Amino acid sequence: MLVNTAGRGKAEALPTPTLRTMSTSDTTRYVRLRVDVVLEIDGPAELAAAAEARIDADEFMPEEERTHARAAAREDGAEALAYLVEPFDLIRDVPGIEMVQASWSSEEIDYDPDALEWDLGEEDGAEEDEDDRP
Numbered sequence: 001m002l003v004n005t006a007g008r009g010k011a012e013a014l015p016t017p018t019l020r021t022m023s024t025s026d027t028t029r030y031v032r033l034r035v036d037v038v039l040e041i042d043g044p045a046e047l048a049a050a051a052e053a054r055i056d057a058d059e060f061m062p063e064e065e066r067t068h069a070r071a072a073a074r075e076d077g078a079e080a081l082a083y084l085v086e087p088f089d090l091i092r093d094v095p096g097i098e099m100v101q102a103s104w105s106s107e108e109i110d111y112d113p114d115a116l117e118w119d120l121g122e123e124d125g126a127e128e129d130e131d132d133r134p
Contacts, residue, residue, distance in 0.1 A: 030100065035090065038111055038118070041077040048073050051080035078106040 041047055051073035055066055073080040087102040112118065 033091075038109070039081070040111075041081075044077050044080075047077055047080045047084075051083040054083050076108070078108050082106045 052070050055061065055069045055073065058066070061069065069079075069083065073083055082105065085104060085106070087104050088099055091097060091099060
């Protein structure tokens with residue numbers, strides 16, 4: 001980078017900062033795991049009841065929030081599901097890891113199993129190999 005210093009009329013090069021080169025062990029220490037799951041709610045009353053039981057058992061939830069959460073779980077299956085799903089449960093028994101951060105959400109979607117957007121084989125760009133053997 002060249003910088004014109006005041007009063008000198010010439011440009012001087014500033015020393016470039018030296019960045020520490022990251023090794024493979026530094027860059028692979030953290031891994032983001034992404035999981036998409038499409039669920040069909042075929043028992044909305046049971047789902048809502050389970051969510052309400054979980055909400056009632058949460059000793060740290062303030063009562064005002066608890067009232068709102070119960071109503072949301074009764075009215076919306078996606079909300080009920082969000083109260084029941086814990087990302088930690090996915091990795092609880094995996095050795096050699098520690099959860100650093102987690103976030104999740106649930107939402108109602110339009111689902112057509114025949115639509116290309118739901119073809120899980122296409123997600124990674126891999127095409128299915130056809131078996132050409134006789």
